Amino acid sequence: MRGAVIHAPGDVRVETLEDPKIRHSTDAIIRTALTCVCGSDLWPYRGLEPVGDPHPMGHEYIGVVEEVGSAVTAVTPGQFVVGSFATSDNTCANCRNGFPSNCLHREFMSTCQADHVRIPNAQGTLVATDHVPGEEFWPSLLAVSDVMGTGWWAADAAGVRPGSTVVVVGDGAVGLCGIIAAQQLGAERIIAMSRHGSRQELAREFGATDIVSERGDDGVARIKDLTGGIGADSVLECVGTAEAMRQALRCARPGGNVGFVGVPHEVAVDGEELFYSHVGLRGGPAPVRRHLPDLIDRVLSGRIDPGKVFDLTLPLDQVAEGYRAMDERRAIKALLTP
Amino acid sequence: MRGAVIHAPGDVRVETLEDPKIRHSTDAIIRTALTCVCGSDLWPYRGLEPVGDPHPMGHEYIGVVEEVGSAVTAVTPGQFVVGSFATSDNTCANCRNGFPSNCLHREFMSTCQADHVRIPNAQGTLVATDHVPGEEFWPSLLAVSDVMGTGWWAADAAGVRPGSTVVVVGDGAVGLCGIIAAQQLGAERIIAMSRHGSRQELAREFGATDIVSERGDDGVARIKDLTGGIGADSVLECVGTAEAMRQALRCARPGGNVGFVGVPHEVAVDGEELFYSHVGLRGGPAPVRRHLPDLIDRVLSGRIDPGKVFDLTLPLDQVAEGYRAMDERRAIKALLTP
The missing domain is CATH 3.90.180.10 (Medium-chain alcohol dehydrogenases, catalytic domain)
Structure with a gap:
């Protein structure tokens, strides 16, 4: 063969x-x-x-x-x-x-x-x-x-439900499929973090209601602006880098959830930051x-x-x-x- | 005054x-x-x-x-x-x-x-x-x-429900109250990790069904023995040290949950280990x-x-x-x- x-x-x-x-x-x-x-x-x-x-x-x-x-x-x-x-x-x-x-x-x-x-x-x-x-x-x-199974799992792990506000970190195939999942699960607002025109277009087609092109602290600030100052109910981390994980955790509201499906490479989560954030975190191979x-x-x-x-x-x-x-x-x- | x-x-x-x-x-x-x-x-x-x-x-x-x-x-x-x-x-x-x-x-x-x-x-x-x-x-x-409010929150964050198998890491007042919470929430099996006679006694009085006195890798191995090889549905981390967090995460089964309420001191969670464990993690001030x-x-x-x-x-x-x-x-x- x-x-x-x-x-x-x-x-x-x-x-x-x-x-x-x-x-x-x-x-x-x-x-x-x-x-x-x-x-x-x-x-x-x-x-x-x-x-x-x-x-x-x-x-x-x-x-x-x-x-x-x-x-x-x-x-x-x-x-x-x-x-x-x-x-x-x-x-x-x-x-x-x-x-x-x-x-x-x-x-x-x-x-x-x-x-x-x-x-x-x-x-x-x-x-x-x-x-x-x-x-x-x-x-x-x-x-x-x-990728679609993984996007679905990201939304599931992040607790997306009808009416949720959702942020998707990562505009690769998994992140894009995460948008589909959030839309199917009834999310009211789906914010895609993406800097690439063609991917933004597909994100919108799949159900994204907002696009945020800023990253890092600026990206987090934009998400806070869009979510009454507290952050999103559910965040889908679909990259796997330390920066993406940090961004995802900071975009979630107190009591919100991060579903992380990007295979982590040199990611360490600070226990104290996670503690005071009240954010729930679950991930893994879908x-x-x-x-x-x-x-x-x-x-x-x-x-x-x-x-x-x-x-x-x-x-x-x-x-x-x-x-x-x-x-x-x-x-x-x-x-x-x- | x-x-x-x-x-x-x-x-x-x-x-x-x-x-x-x-x-x-x-x-x-x-x-x-x-x-x-x-x-x-x-x-x-x-x-x-x-x-x-x-x-x-x-x-x-x-x-x-x-x-x-x-x-x-x-x-x-x-x-x-x-x-x-x-x-x-x-x-x-x-x-x-x-x-x-x-x-x-x-x-x-x-x-x-x-x-x-x-x-x-x-x-x-x-x-x-x-x-x-x-x-x-x-x-x-x-x-x-x-302490009781915190023990309750630990059980809540760890998803304890009727029939659950629960491990409690830490035999201080919060851990002991976590046992009360698990019992009230209908846990079927409550394993207290404790090395102190008087605390073990109170743990049993509060509803612990098993006591594990080993710590670290030995403690994890004992928990696996007691849980069909896979670990517990819910783990309550009531200490706040890096060792206790590691132990808690390793005592949970794939898809299980760790509720962490010990104020973390120099705790970093390895992203890759958390990923492959499929364990959900949530904590914070109760x-x-x-x-x-x-x-x-x-x-x-x-x-x-x-x-x-x-x-x-x-x-x-x-x-x-x-x-x-x-x-x-x-x-x-x-x-x-x-």
Whole structure:
């Protein structure tokens, strides 16, 4: 099969790799319908995380089941499936508590920028659609497997409810999907913090009612101006840097909540500041599997269209250009067609 | 009047001070019925916080109203009142959102180890009882104004609900009151982390079902043993040190919650660890005023008896011995009678 391999920062290539095989009775093999490049893939690409030995890349996928292990009964060959970047058995205590992305048997996906993928824990991870959906739905279903699931979780963790005032920190694909989630959950006011024209436009299309282009202390001051001086009920931190976390915490009102879904890089939260703020903080890898049936339904019924975050489509063989375009912020998110 | 003044670490004296006067129309003056020494008073007493110039001490009080400013109509002279260490107008946006301890007009009380006290924001802060309660209820009503209110908030912030498994980190007065709160909120299992015989006994009396005397990694391992390997639904952090916070976060299950009410001293939360734990974190100065009517009712109806945390009673003039006994852990909490 063909798949992307990272060799060093800035060096991602598509190579011929060994075809994936069923290794455990709980595995499935899918033929990838679509895959893509994630903002978190840029950390090693930019040399901000060690690359180590050359290894495959990618954790987002939708596809058609080709083969299943003997323990897999929930999906069958020929079915169109959506999964998650974190696999889960959907039966352990953490899964039952609603945190499949902390499944006791979790494996993070890491080989999905390829035309075939082995899915561990397939029984608990994959959700099949009733029939093969029209291709027009595929980008949004792919988004659901990661960025839309993560945006939803950010809103959930931040306690967004009908009437809430919401701030979204980060205008990448996850932040934009967070706007969709806040809108769907009934937020009255959604303030997107963004400095990029095309992203501001998409933010508005997804439901943002206000745009704040200032950052740092100035950004916080603007949010206070817009929220009666106290801050927002819910803040979605969708970046993962120390600056973004600080900004998010300071934009929330006393008793408000920050949902943080940007994978943190050198983030430390000051205990005293958090204490006196009364702000609640929860984050983590999104429990996508929990929300998958609902989100698939919202896509197929036309209520949400998160696939719009893909503003560049490339054949898998041109994955390197996908990374480059995202690194240079020429693209929000690059879709790859195997 | 007579009141306690701290001059330096280890040096607290009762002195004759100027009688408090109404300064603002929103003030009240109360004659103190009972006051006490708080664990947080020990920080400057131990020299772990700067003392600065000599200043009065104390933020816990119950008493009888002697005089009110012209804007105070909710309480009248002669009424017995319970308040909070943080004053609040009970009308601002933060108060309406349930966070009176973050009132836009908040003043922290700091002169209560005295026979008379000026209460700012009296209208929003003080709650009068129907009549002067029997003296047997006074210690518990005093507890409600701070440690019981704080224990309740810890349980609330940690999301304790019927059937929860709860861990309480810290066996001081607040931790012990956190056990009462967890029990009242219907927790099925309450694990107290305590190494002191007399405190373990009180913990059991208040509703603890298990005692864990190990600390740090060993303590976390014991909690995991007792909770099916995953940790507790809710953890109450009632200490405020970096070690206690680390222990609390590691005792919570994925998707669980930590309520932190120990005033943090040099606590930094690692963003990456918090992220992958999926644990929710919320703390702060307890919004005692929110819970006051309910907690007063629980005391006067005999459902809770948090006054048992006072295991030493001294006349106000012997306040120095109260600090010493608590510093040396000879007493959990010292009650002072003016």
